[in-house]
Amino acid sequence: MISPVIQEEATGCGIASVANIVGKTYPEMKAIANGLGIYADDTALWSDTQYVRTLLKNEGIATSDNEIPFTTWDNLPDTALLAIKHHQEDGKDFWHWVVFKRIDGNAMVIDSAAYLDSNTRTDFGEMTPKWFIKVSLLHESSFDA
Structure with missing residues (x-):
């Protein structure tokens, strides 16, 4: 049974998503993020992928170099950061971060x-991911993407 980390700030989805990947609480991950100069109220956290990549790398997690366009749920890797609720404000891209997991063949967000x-979702038809970032432990093989 997965116990999802809930974001404690309206704009804390990136911090919470990383916490969900690495198994930390929101306050633990927020303290780490703040120590790296990353803050939930910085809108760049949900308009720039570098912040979550930095947090994941700090926790020993590698990411694909690029954002990979979403095609189908079946084509996702076993763990990925997904950008959903993609929209633009003043010509700048924004999104909501969620985590895709496949455990023993069972897919969930x-x-x-x-x-x-x-917070554990399987209503895949209700979500429209734009792209994803593949995540993996650093000691695993490098990514093709």
């Missing part, structure tokens, strides 16, 4: 949004 009834 861990969505840290506090307003959800369930």
Whole structure:
């Protein structure tokens, strides 16, 4: 059973998503992020991928070099950061971070949004990912993407 980390700030989805990948609490991950100069109220956290990449690398997690366009749920790796709710404001891209996990063949999305009834989602038709970042432990093989 997965116990999702819920974001404690309206704009903390990136911090919560990394916490969901590495198994830390939101306050633990927020303290690490703040120590690296990353803050939830910085809108760049959900308009620039470098911040979550930095957090993941700090925790021993490698990421694909590029954002990979989403095609189908079946084509996702076993763990990925997904960009959903993609939109533009003043010509700048923004999105909501969620985590895709496949465990023993069962696919789910861990969505840290506090307003959800369930943060472990399988309502794939309701989500429209634009792209994803593949994540893996650093000692695993490098990515093709």
